[in-house]
Amino acid sequence: MELFQRTATELQKMLACSQVTSEQIVQAFINRIEAEDSQMRAYLTITAKEALGAAQASDLRRKQGQPLSKWDGVPIAVKDNMSTKNVRTTCGSKMLEEYIPPYDATVIGRIKNAGMPILGKTNMDEFAMGSSTENSAFAKTHNPVNLQKVPGGSSGGSAAAVAGFEAPWSLGSDTGGSIRQPASFCGVVGLKPTYGLVSRYGLVAYASSLDQIGPIGHRVQDVAALLQLIAGHDYKDSTSVTVSVPDYQASLVADVSGLRIGIAKEFFSEGLNNQVKSAVMRAVQNLSQAGAEVVDVSLPLTDYAIETYYLIATAEASANLARYDGVRYGLRVAGDDSVAMFKHTRAEGFGTEVKRRIMLGTYALSAGYYDAYYKKAQQVRTLIRREFEQAFTQVDVIITPTTPTTAFGFGEKKDPLEMYLSDIYTVTPNLAGVPGLSMPCGVDSNNLPIGVQMIATHFSEPVLLRTAFALEQIQRKGEFNE
């Protein structure tokens, strides 16, 4: 087995047993990236030199017996919307093509402090707006499972990098499904944590009240470990919670006896591909056979989630993206006066989808429409949150498909609404602020991965991880039996 095919957990063990050096690992991934990425385009910026430097420093620490973090020397890829000091951070936008941040995002600081080399910055839909990574201003990322298909989005690069073995694990961000949907399309595990569990400081904002950074990995234990590393209070983010972070490794117990799993018919309605549906139901069945109790729950407001999401997300985005005005950083396109300069800069710097969402969000907030659109959506959000709270008095985990279909082809979704609907099952956890995880649960007739989504209540990542771990164990046993 090649080094780059190893999971992060495996690499960590090999490092701990001195079977390999961090430099060897990083070099293996850089070679892999050099060989594959011209086709796959998972990365926007490859930081080979910095990664090798960090690897050598880690190896030296290990050699000299200096204090090491558990993950010291294990490399990682990060989405290009996390601020990295002295490494350009483009958000997949022409607007920030040459922007070099003078500071590190809190999660980047944590990764660096843990001694983890950063392989590069991964491709994404511009400003995280999209579900296919086709909206990147720089490149289309191809799904490593089938290069004719999109990897999903907006964290398409981060999911593809892991699935295509160009990084052992990665960080993505999720506003309405941007970690879970690409994880599902690429056949890897992705987790959107509870809102407030991971600091957003340095995450370039799309929709501030919905954005969360989360881990993507090959295996559930990788995701648990990476979450452990990034979770926890940060005084620089006012929405960061002060709860104590549990030991997520401890929740990796393949035992679901007594676990109550909720199934809501609203997540299995029209538009859901039959193969996806049966794969998800099979996963539910597997868990049920392992001792979990399956309970029907009702979440009727799910039908309104996507509209609610689009009004809130675009309204917040219209303000968050207003700062790109050509004055202090980023693209500037000349104009006779400041207003003209703003308009020219923003017209050229932003792509079609970003402008569409800015227009929608601006409209939803503008005088005379605020109550009918923005405020209404926020009120429905309250009801959606309550509905989830109610459901979680009856069940521990709600299981749904991650996406209505498997990965689609490039240019296949031309209509914006149609594209928006690929997030139909993933937006509700963001609206409610609860955690959601997607993991593979089979493939369709074209061998494309199918994802199952697990949702739990606020700060119940341990329950999610336990359920996912149990399902993963059952799946692996099945594989061996076949």
Added chain:
Amino acid sequence: MSEYEVVIGLEIHAELLTKSKIFCGCTTEFGGEPNSHCCPICLGLPGALPVLNEKAVEYAIKAGLALNCQIPGYSKFDRKNYFYPDLPKAYQISQFDLPVCVQGRVDYELEEMQQSTGITRVHMEEEAGKSVHSGDNILGSDFSLMDYNRTGIPLIEIVTEPDLRSAAEAKAFLEQLKSILQYIKVSDCKMEEGSLRCDANVSLRLKGTKEFGTKVEIKNLNSFRAVERVLEYEIRRQRQVYEQGGSIVQETRTWDDSRMITVSMRSKEESHDYRYFPEPDLVPLEIDLNWVRSLKEGLPELPLAKKHRLMEQYDLSSMDADQLTTDQEMASYFERTVASYTNGKVVSNWLTGDFSRLLNTSGLEISKVKVTPQQLAELLRLIDEGIISGKQGKDVLTEMFCSGTAPEQIIKDKGFEQISDSKALEQISADIIAANPQIVQRYQDGEDRLLGFFVGQVMKETKGKANPGLVNALLREKLKATDS
């Protein structure tokens, strides 16, 4: 001709005296190299997030309490969206529907009359940056240069009810407001440095009507003089428009200093649509009412109350008490002086007179003055004891102001000490009387004014050091004595 009633409401912005900015740790110090007080947060770099400065909240609430406001238990922040080169995020974090303070009142006096103006609200927000224009003014410039040092300094915006009825009232209100904010030490209120700024809404209506006329917003009334002058101009302008049968357009106007008129900036149609919505990056405030109570208890005596107390306690005139209490530093100087010299009226005369004159000519703030209140008290005592004359006292005070030397020392160094030794003066007086028999005769024949001649001679002999009161008394006595 119809009688019009003036209706004015003010919006005042005051920078708060915190050490660090409202949402980041950058210093709030005035000046500095351009763009040297900036960080990812106040520059609005992608990904940076705000965290609210606790002191800014405390100061805003203190201001609200001093303005007799209610402090609601719940308050939140909102984004106010507009593009401008000095606004890095293209939204200002402000407060829209739930400000920290509501429904207050400021009492003040105008020409001895009690006045009261309602405060609608006090809310917190962040300051914008500063632009330097290439030409004389913004409109004549080909380009502007942006400095973001000021960006993110905490501000409170104070909005009054439309209670003000004249430009003079507006000015008096504003002076009282400034005084209050300085007393409670939440803002230095320096209009010339821009830490206190004022906009006004002005309208006229026929006397006796209830409905408001169309209002015009006047921007940038940035000195007390401007407040009065610009408002008077605008009132006159509106009255003329009405008297000529015209109507007022709802618009925003600004003062053109070169032409001494207000000019239109934008009409209502062009007015901003700020698209306020709750700031998702900041969480709401739940204000602890016990904390509010302790802040209220900690407020100092405010200017109007102090004025009335000083008038009562020291028998001061309203004008003098005003002069002493407008500036908290002056009031405190007065009170520290009377602690060592009990005649408040004398202290008041010196402080509002020579002391204030010296302050004005030197341009010093009281806190920078070298004369301590104890030294001033000592000076007044020396005058009372006749060691020096009142006139000499003025010279000594000037010297004290320049050097900070104690009054006794100056008197010694300059030889200002009066001769109050009556034995010595008696000898000198006797000699002079003996040397001028004809004049003595004339004085004794009824030319009273000749007393001045003798006094002058004594003064000449003593190089002006003789205690004039004592000399007068002595000479009268002696000249009478010769008569008998």
Added chain:
Amino acid sequence: MINKNEVKRVANLARLRLSEEETTQYQQDLNQILQAADKLKLVDTEGIEPTAHAIPLRNVLRLDMTSESLGIDQVLKNGPEITKGYFRVPRIMEE
């Protein structure tokens, strides 16, 4: 239905220069999306508090202490046009 002038008004608010083609396109898109959003009218939200935050935190405050600023070089290094330590912008028309 949103008309073209409204699309232009919104584009101006958002400081986006749109071509005629884009204006038509966004008019169509916005109408389609907003029509879908009209579905929300079916939900009874009478008296329901709007949710602005996913997690109900309160009173997150920092102490009034200064910290290092970035330093002028770091502040200016991404600026598209710098003059004498300032960010330069074309003429500002009073808005």
